Amino acid sequence: MSDAGPITVLPRRPLTVGELLDAAVLLLRDQARVLLPLAVALALAEQAVLYPMRVLAGAHPPGWWPGDEGRFGWYWLLLAVGAGIEAMIIAVLGNPAARGGAAALLGRRLAPSELLRAARPAATALTAVTVGLVVGVAGLAGPAWFVAYALVGLVVPVLVLDGVPAHRAPGRAVRLAGRVGGRAAAVRLLGYLGWWLVRVGIGSGVPYGLGLLGLFDVSAWALPVAVAAHVAVNAVAYPALACLDAVLHLETRIRTEGLDIRLSRAPEDVPEPVLLAAQR
Structure with missing residues (x-):
């Protein structure tokens, strides 16, 4: 079970912040x-859900x-x-991302058909809705959003990989995020900040830039261009953040639970779910 390929997706050792992002x-x-493709579909659905609320809020494209x-x-x-x-x-994208990250850690690469066979799909869907509600309610309280977003990111990787009951996954995820001085939580916020800056730059800059070039009538085309720009950047950012959650989860277990040592000492015939299950 050695690391495969000239570029290792996830080395079996503690990583620096830069290495985590890479x-x-x-x-x-x-x-x-x-x-x-999953992210494109979800990003399009997000824009459809948010549009009526943007109208009620008086938010106008391209910058909303x-x-x-x-x-x-x-x-x-x-x-x-x-x-x-x-x-x-x-959180939804975290299911395939976590399984892909675990496979990379074990020295193999999942085929698309394997990734599409979601592990614990019902529990993942319920967990994703719960995560969304928690972060949304925290967003109403302003700064509480930072705490909620930072702490709940590892819930789906814990649910999918660690073999814990669904009701125990949130507690374990929060504990993992808070280890080593909240390192995983801080890196998760850093990743979000980078994506937010890119979204603002592309989502607002592309329509304004095209308007300045005189390529289209801003008043007539602002909405479709703004939606397309936001969908394009979100369709890359959302899976990237899900992959960051997967990497953070596995690296935190390597750093604080000795997962790398456990994998190196495991016999060859041990099934993957047993290898990755959290020690209880």
């Missing part, structure tokens, strides 16, 4: 045939910033709902 990108590249209608309450609700939907989508 590992997430490599994992996304390896599983892009499954993760990207609030207008002068004095609807700050609706806009605040829009931000909270959007945060919850983002967290839910990342």
Whole structure:
């Protein structure tokens, strides 16, 4: 079970922050045939759900910033709902991302057909909805969003890989995120911040840039161009963040539970679920 290939997606050792981000990108590249189409569909559904709320909040494309209608309450609700939907989508994509990351750690690569056979699908769906609700409600409280988003990211990887009952997965995920001074939680926030800056730059910059070039009438085409720009960046960002969660989960277990030592000492005939199950 040695690391395979000239570039190891996830080495069996503690990683630096830069190596964690690189590992997430490599994992996304390896599983892009499954993760990207799923992310496109989910990002399109997100835009459809958010559009009526944007109308109520007086948020206009291309930047979706609030207008002068004095609807700050609706806009605040829009931000909270959007945060919850983002967290839910990342959690859904976390199922195949976590299994792809575990396979990479064990020196193999899952075929698309294997990734599409979701592990514990019902529990994953319920967990994703719960994560979305928690993050959305925290978003209503402003700064509480940072805490909620940072701590709940490892729930689906724990559920899929660690072999714990569904009701124990949230508690274990929070404990893992809080280990080593909250390292995994901090890296998760760092990853989100990087994606947010890219989304603002592309989602707002592309429509404005095309408008300045005179390639289309901004007032007539702002909505479809803004939606297309947001879907494009989210369709890459959401699976990238899900892959980061998968990498953070496995690396935290290597760093704090000796998962790498356990794998190196395991007999060849031990099934993968047993290898990866959390010690209880």
